[in-house]
Amino acid sequence: MSVKEIISKYPPEKSYLLMMLQEIQNNNEKNYIPEDALQNVAAYLNMTMGSIYGVVSYYSMLSLKPRGKYILRVCASPVCELVDDSLLSWLTEQLNVSVGGTTVDGLFTLETTECLGRCASAPAIMINNETYTNINTARLETLISELRMK
Amino acid sequence: MKETRIALANLGKIRPESIEDYLESGGYKVLEKAVTIDPESLTKEIEDAGLRGRGGAGFPAGTKSRFSRLSCDICPEKYVVCNADEGEPGTFKDRIIMENDPHLLLEGMLIAAYIIGASKGYIYIRGEYTESINRVSAAIEQARERNILGNKIFGSEFSCDIEIRLGAGSYLCGEELTLLESLEGKRGYPRIKPPFPAEKGLFGKPTLVNNVETLAHYPSIIQNGAAWYNHLGTEKSPGTKIFTISGKVNNPGFLEVETGVTLRELIFDFGGGIKDGKKFKAALLGGAAGTFVDESMLDVPLGYDTLKEKNLTLGSGAIMILDEDDSVTKVLHNALRFFKHESCGKCVPCRVGCKQLLILMDRINEEYDPEAVQALEEEAKYMAATSLCPLGQSPILPIASAKRFFNIAAAE
Ligand SMILES: Cc1cc2nc3c(=O)[nH]c(=O)nc-3n(C[C@H](O)[C@H](O)[C@H](O)COP(=O)(O)O)c2cc1C
Ligand code: SF4
Ligand code: FES
Numbered sequence: 001m002s003v004k005e006i007i008s009k010y011p012p013e014k015s016y017l018l019m020m021l022q023e024i025q026n027n028n029e030k031n032y033i034p035e036d037a038l039q040n041v042a043a044y045l046n047m048t049m050g051s052i053y054g055v056v057s058y059y060s061m062l063s064l065k066p067r068g069k070y071i072l073r074v075c076a077s078p079v080c081e082l083v084d085d086s087l088l089s090w091l092t093e094q095l096n097v098s099v100g101g102t103t104v105d106g107l108f109t110l111e112t113t114e115c116l117g118r119c120a121s122a123p124a125i126m127i128n129n130e131t132y133t134n135i136n137t138a139r140l141e142t143l144i145s146e147l148r149m150k
Numbered sequence: 151m152k153e154t155r156i157a158l159a160n161l162g163k164i165r166p167e168s169i170e171d172y173l174e175s176g177g178y179k180v181l182e183k184a185v186t187i188d189p190e191s192l193t194k195e196i197e198d199a200g201l202r203g204r205g206g207a208g209f210p211a212g213t214k215s216r217f218s219r220l221s222c223d224i225c226p227e228k229y230v231v232c233n234a235d236e237g238e239p240g241t242f243k244d245r246i247i248m249e250n251d252p253h254l255l256l257e258g259m260l261i262a263a264y265i266i267g268a269s270k271g272y273i274y275i276r277g278e279y280t281e282s283i284n285r286v287s288a289a290i291e292q293a294r295e296r297n298i299l300g301n302k303i304f305g306s307e308f309s310c311d312i313e314i315r316l317g318a319g320s321y322l323c324g325e326e327l328t329l330l331e332s333l334e335g336k337r338g339y340p341r342i343k344p345p346f347p348a349e350k351g352l353f354g355k356p357t358l359v360n361n362v363e364t365l366a367h368y369p370s371i372i373q374n375g376a377a378w379y380n381h382l383g384t385e386k387s388p389g390t391k392i393f394t395i396s397g398k399v400n401n402p403g404f405l406e407v408e409t410g411v412t413l414r415e416l417i418f419d420f421g422g423g424i425k426d427g428k429k430f431k432a433a434l435l436g437g438a439a440g441t442f443v444d445e446s447m448l449d450v451p452l453g454y455d456t457l458k459e460k461n462l463t464l465g466s467g468a469i470m471i472l473d474e475d476d477s478v479t480k481v482l483h484n485a486l487r488f489f490k491h492e493s494c495g496k497c498v499p500c501r502v503g504c505k506q507l508l509i510l511m512d513r514i515n516e517e518y519d520p521e522a523v524q525a526l527e528e529e530a531k532y533m534a535a536t537s538l539c540p541l542g543q544s545p546i547l548p549i550a551s552a553k554r555f556f557n558i559a560a561a562e
Contacts, residue, residue, distance in 0.1 A: 013335075014334060014335030014336075015272075015315060015333055015334055015335050016315075016335070017335035018277070018315070018316050018317070018318045018332070018335065019315065019316050021318070022277060022316060022318060045335070054337055055335065055336060055337050058320065058337040058338055058494075059317075059318035059319050059320055059338070060318070060319035060320065061277050061278070061318040061319035062318055062319075076484075076487075076488075077239040077240075077438075077484070077488060078239050078240070078434070078438065078470060078481050078484040078485055078488070079239065079240055079396045079397055079470055081480075081481075081484050082397055082398070082470070082472070082476060082480075082481060083397070113278070113319070114237065114239065114319075114321060114488060114491065114492070115237065115238070115239035115240065115241070115437075116278055117236055117241065117242035117245045117278075117279065118242065119239070119240050119241075119242060119394065119396035119397075119402070119468075119470070120242070120394065120395070120396050120402040120403045120404065121402070122396060122402075126278060129280045130280065131278070131280070
């Protein structure tokens with residue numbers, strides 16, 4: 001779906017802003033909100049670029065920079081850390097990126113997130129919009145190689 | 151352990167994606183009856199039931215409903231907003247309700263809307279809750295198709311629609327006034343209280359903001375009456391509560407029981423005891439904005455009032471368990487990191503204070519440093535007294551309680 005098609009699904013009301021932006025981001029190959037998309041949204045909602053930029057930069061799920069095809073978000077909150085605090089460092093090593101970075105092949109961006117509400121089956125991670133629980137390094141290895149082959 | 155299910159009454163009994171199942175189990179019958187009763191009687195029922203907000207603060211739901219109803223009672227525009235931002239670490243009760251019984255939430259919200267005279271409702275769901283978003287969206291569509299949402303609901307004069315809005319990864323947006331800002335398409339900066347949402351809420355109009363679990367109790371209370379509800383649980387925090395138990399127990403999970411249950415029962419009966427045969431060390435009650443306890447508190451009945459008497463919090467009902475080899479100091483450190491990450495930076499005491507707390511934690515982690523612990527508590531007290539919103543007032547809770555029960559200077 002193009003940015004214009006996404007925007008026109010919504011009435012021109014500011015309360016839809018976060019939903020539009022998330023849908024635009026989810027439909028973007030590089031998981032981000034490009035400048036021209038932001039301009040379209042701003043014009044549609046009669047907002048200045050300054051104010052819309054202020055909103056986007058506030059929310060941790062939104063990105064103005066191109067990212068990988070898959071966003072790996074590791075839960076950094078207390079329960080997941082208590083149960084297994086090794087996932088993040090394992091991923092930085094395996095993917096050879098630091099937190100916030102994207103692999104050279106453009107496939108993975110590594111991020112952290114706060115509690116995903118899966119604490120009973122900690123540790124948890126999100127890959128794009130899906131949540132995975134009871135994660136360990138062996139399962140991560142499988143998940144990553146599956147995504148590489150897709 | 152014996153569960154008493156109200157918010158989770160249909161769990162596993164109906165298919166969540168089927169409105170037919172919900173209707174067959176008696177769903178929307180209470181709404182059908184409610185729209186024929188005068189709102190004052192319904193408010194009184196919620197008040198007399200003694201229902202307290204399940205979002206964390208335990209504010210009396212009936213009082214809030216009354217304020218919102220009486221606030222500008224001729225206003226054509228009023229709103230009900232359901233807080234489904236669930237971001238407190240360790241908490242996942244609202245997710246369980248939304249994924250398993252989305253129509254119960256809609257029914258509760260519609261009753262609440264009818265009572266206060268609202269013609270529109272919004273459910274603000276955190277952006278990470280993909281399944282909840284899908285389930286609730288589908289439920290809204292089904293309810294619209296059958297005119298359970300819409301004009302002249304069940305042939306009455308009451309009309310109401312409900313829509314979803316999404317959060318985008320901010321804990322602070324779960325705070326009710328910040329949530330309203332975010333819903334209006336703005337940065338998640340808190341508003342100054344007063345005015346309260348009941349006076350000036352969403353788009354400046356009278357608004358009732360309630361948590362998912364709170365609203366899920368409305369239908370049962372209206373159906374069975376205040377006296378029935380009031381007899382469940384403890385005297386001052388009546389009813390049931392969903393507890394979410396995580397960390398070092400054999401069976402982490404969730405359960406809905408009458409308030410007044412003890413930690414000992416939750417850990418050893420429901421949770422199957424501490425993992426790997428180890429000993430219990432600590433529990434963190436209510437998430438990052440919660441309080442630590444040691445084994446001396448295992449037999450305190452869990453309720454908003456009973457815990458408050460002991461300077462502790464029930465909060466969201468999140469219970470995180472640490473075993474004898476875990477470090478309270480490490481969990482505290484993570485909780486403080488969480489606050490720093492989620493602070494919006496609008497006011498100086500919290501913006502600077504959160505950083506300061508982490509610097510002090512580093513000192514504590516490095517070597518035995520009782521002075522740093524003292525400074526930590528003082529800084530958090532100062533933040534609690536001077537911060538603009540409740541986020542900056544929260545770090546004192548885990549800090550003071552950790553210090554009370556454990557020797558954090560020794561990284562216990
Ligand atoms: C930083 C912060 C985060 C909060 N997050 C949530 C949340 O995710 N869900 C929620 O229901 N209440 C949350 N609250 C509490 C709300 O401000 C408010 O008390 C609640 O929505 C009222 O609903 P209730 O009366 O039904 O509990 C939060 C409060 C603070 C200060
Ligand atoms: S207390 Fe913290 S979160 Fe609240 S307004 Fe101040 S900086 Fe923002
Ligand atoms: S702490 Fe990681 S899912 Fe809750």
